[in-house]
Amino acid sequence: MRKSSVQQKKDNKANNHFEVAVLGGGPAGMMAAGRAAELGAKVILLEKNDSLGKKLLITGKGRCNLTHYEFDRVKFAEKFGKNGRFLYGALERFGVRDTLNFFQSRGLNWQVERGNRVFPREGDAENIVQILLGYLQEGRVMILTGSRVIDINLVQEGTEQFKIRFSGGVVSAQKVIICTGGKSYPQTGSSGDGYSWAENLGHTIIEPTPALNPVETSEGWVQEAQGLTLKNVSLQLYQNGRKCDERFGELLFTHFGISGPIVMDMSKSIDNHLRKGKVKLLLDLKPALEFKQLEERIQRDFQDFRGRMLKNSLAKLLPASLIPVIVKLSGIEGEKKVDYITKPERRQLVHLLKELELTPIRLLGFSWAVITSGGVSLKEVNPDTMASRKIKNLYFAGEILDLDGPSGGYNLQECWSTGYLAGEGAAKSLKRI
Template sequence: MELSQQNKKSPRKGNYFEVIVIGGGPAGMMAAGRAAQQGARIALFEKNESLGRKLLLTGKGRCNLTNYEYDKVKFAEKFGKEGRFLYSALEHFGVSETLNFFQSRGLVWQVERGDRVFPKEGDAQNILKILMGYLAEGRVKVYCNTEVIGIDRAKDGTENFIVSTATGAISAKKIIVCTGGKSYPQTGSTGDGYHWAQALGHTIIEPKPALNPVETADRWVKEVQGLTLKNVSLQLYLDGRKREERFGELLFTHFGISGPIVMDMSKNINDYLEKGKVKLLLDLKPALDFQKLEERVMRDFREFKGRMFKNSLVKLLPASLIPVIIKLSAIEGEKKVDHITKSERKRLLHLFKELELTPIRLLGFPWAVITAGGISLKEIDPNTMVSKKIKNLYFAGEILNLDGPSGGYNLQECWSTGYLAGESAVK
């Protein structure tokens, strides 16, 4: 199915579909494809002019489509206490079924750092093409440029729904809402589905940005913007008590910090900022304890005897970080390294092991990879994705109150819940 073919028609008043899927992202495409595979007449409504706009941004355009973790319990744990909700969906269409699905449609994939799965050749476009092929196979009627304005029960005594769009109202026996969260609204995910669900009686857990860069009060970060530190550890303190620690990659930006460990911690940073004083301590040398690091520093200083302090840190720090650490240490950069006092050395070690950062806020929805919060899971049947409140109404994907860490977990949630919703809606 070419993009141009998707845009030609609008749904017309009087059209009737067994299932209307709203939202042409990963969850919606999977749901519509699976529903159609079982022979039903399915329509997919997408407000953008093409499908999968956010999907094309995933994994920096390469699409980290899942995580190579076949154990459903371990997989679900990544979603915190809500993760148990996913057992059934993962059992039904989990990581191995997802990989088989894409592989059987021509994708060659590979496992990378952190068990992230990416296409080996090609990128997110290949994933989108496979999904569009799946829709075409099932003859799903795809209507792009079709913004849904509201959904309601038909007033004709049936249990049908009326889906209102700018071009008219279309009826369907069942609806699968896959409109995503509120993050990256420029891709079309503006939280529309929350309003319809709430109007129909569903509880919405307050949507909050997650996997989000963090703004800090420390102006020096600007001097090292663009610098990525690998194998560092970041500790989160609330009112002086350590709450969390993560190890991995961190990126400095012009406003603060980003990168996988920061993104994964961001949801908790946001929550803790509402509770008290939050501080982050960055350990630049987590493999060395204070004593070992001191020995290492003294060895370097002996080697560089007679050199200025500012020229003696080259083996310990990336070049752009050296002036920052010198400034923060309040040790004269021009001082001979062998004249550094013990207390100055301790100050330096402290910066290496506990470089303090003060988070102010998250950058918010425009830059959040995912939305935490959403439709309360208590009101959805995990075996079918159907609403426990409204008959024949289904939900799948990011609109649900589920958010996983980076690493392919969130797309897998969409494949699994989308597939299950599509299958159940037609069964």
């Protein structure tokens, strides 16, 4: 039977109207859409890429460090600095334990690895994406990939309806959850589109800057050590002769400078200090040994290597690719026999091993930043529901918020927690019309 044109229009309208529209299909968006649908809402998820979770797939080098094994929400939240308190409500509602239960109940075995990082025991990030897709399908979420959202408009002030214009047309929704992420790794789709929508709707955007970012240094010698990972080293940040920050752990040399967990975690602090003036980094290659202990250790090594050249006598102390670097920086001839190394020369070697200087010039920028610092001002978002305090029925979740944590699973947990809460907040406050 053919439908009348009036009926057809009504049907089209019904088909294009959703109770909840989630914009952005990353971890926060998938969790938000899944939770809203689980509570019975009619949900649409719009994603501009051809598939969901493109960035999620590269997390943890493809293995996905899905959370951090820390059940104390205060301890967890303090890793996000002064803004961390905002997360108390979300972590209370859907914390680390809930995340682990969520994935485990859907067939994922997980394990805690070094530094309390949680990874899938078998499988990888693909399994995480598949579990989230299953969650969306369970709730019959309408998923539209290849659908770039262009803008969001209030149909009329006070009508509580949004019109969402996207590359494939227009849909309307009672509630909108913006989950478009930050600006880091734009090649994965996170190009900061949500900031301008939020701004147009009256929100304040704290300037987005790259965080968890590799650092370019001025020393040319880093290229010789390129690819070398140093474990258990300490990195100290100095400005105007004052020690301002310190990290211990793993560092990687690259062709442009330094990277690896301790550099990434310190990068925000390096950036803040660079804005004020010159910064010096001191790398301690032997943090377990005091200066004197290290000098004695070198003396013992040189006894063992009697008659050999300096360049062939540092293998017990340094990885092969760093030996020529340290010898060159010491100013001592590499061919000099260790028997003839003077006390000042030995002290110079100790100094280099304990205080190897690196001069940061800049962070590598959004293209290589793991996360974006800044975003939608937290003052304008209700931490118990993720609802906007400016626009009724608007919600935010994930990296678009002014929240950034260190590496180690903190940032994905922020997405799971805020996404879940936003989905729940939106669905529970629906007016059934």
